Amino acid sequence: xxxxxxKAKNTSGIGQxxxxxxxxxxxxxxxxxSFFLMDTFGVYDKDEVLQKLPxxxxxxxxxxxxxxxxxxEEKVDWKETIDLKMETLQKSGEEQKKKLKKWEQELKERxxxxxxxxxxxxxxxxxxxQEKTAWEKEKSAKKAEEDKWQEQAACFEKMxxxxxxxxxxxxxxxxxxxxxxxMNSSVxxxxxxxxxxxxxxxxxxxxxx
Numbered sequence: 001x002x003x004x005x006x007k008a009k010n011t012s013g014i015g016q017x018x019x020x021x022x023x024x025x026x027x028x029x030x031x032x033x034s035f036f037l038m039d040t041f042g043v044y045d046k047d048e049v050l051q052k053l054p055x056x057x058x059x060x061x062x063x064x065x066x067x068x069x070x071x072x073e074e075k076v077d078w079k080e081t082i083d084l085k086m087e088t089l090q091k092s093g094e095e096q097k098k099k100l101k102k103w104e105q106e107l108k109e110r111x112x113x114x115x116x117x118x119x120x121x122x123x124x125x126x127x128x129x130q131e132k133t134a135w136e137k138e139k140s141a142k143k144a145e146e147d148k149w150q151e152q153a154a155c156f157e158k159m160x161x162x163x164x165x166x167x168x169x170x171x172x173x174x175x176x177x178x179x180x181x182x183m184n185s186s187v188x189x190x191x192x193x194x195x196x197x198x199x200x201x202x203x204x205x206x207x208x209x
Contacts (some may be wrong), residue, residue, distance in 0.1 A: 044204045146182075151184030168195070177207050 156164050157177055168176050168191075180188045182201070192200045 057100055149178040150182045153179050157187055161187070161194050164191050165195055173203055173206055176203055180207065 085129075156167075180191065183191075192204060195203075
């Protein structure tokens with residue numbers, strides 16, 4: 001009998017606990033529901049209310065802006081990046097300057113070579129011009145001399161062989177040969193035949209050279 005009474009008390013205690021727990025849970029649920037409903041209808045801002053709660057309020061605080069340490073770190077990173085880019089640009093600029101200086105040197109050397117070639121060409125052209133001028137003068141002189149001997153030969157052909165020989169006696173062998181070469185071969189043969197044999201032989205020998 002005592003056991004049944006004790007058992008009934010225990011059952012009654014558990015039941016009371018369950019009822020109390022249910023009521024507390026119901027009250028908390030109603031409070032939470034009313035809390036969120038009031039926030040929905042703009043009665044207050046639940047985020048502000050939660051932030052003001054002791055101990056746990058900091059957990060509901062909004063995200064803080066970037067701290068000074070983070071900003072400083074980013075500044076350092078940016079400075080390093082800028083310094084690296086500047087260093088790269090500087091190196092690139094120095095390389096370009098070296099290439100430009102090398103190209104300028106090569107261009108200067110080629111200009112000097114070209115100038116030297118132009119001087120050599122100018123000298124060769126001048127030598128050719130001088131040789132051509134000398135050759136033309138020589139050619140003109142030879143032609144003038146040939147014309148002179150041709151003219152004299154034409155005059156001698158109009159003379160008799162005896163008269164020609166008389167004139168030849170006052171001329172050297174070179175003059176006689178130049179005139180005889182321009183005269184008709186038959187007249188030349190007649191003149192040589194009537195000349196003193198020794199001199200005629202000498203002139204004939206010189207004419208065949």
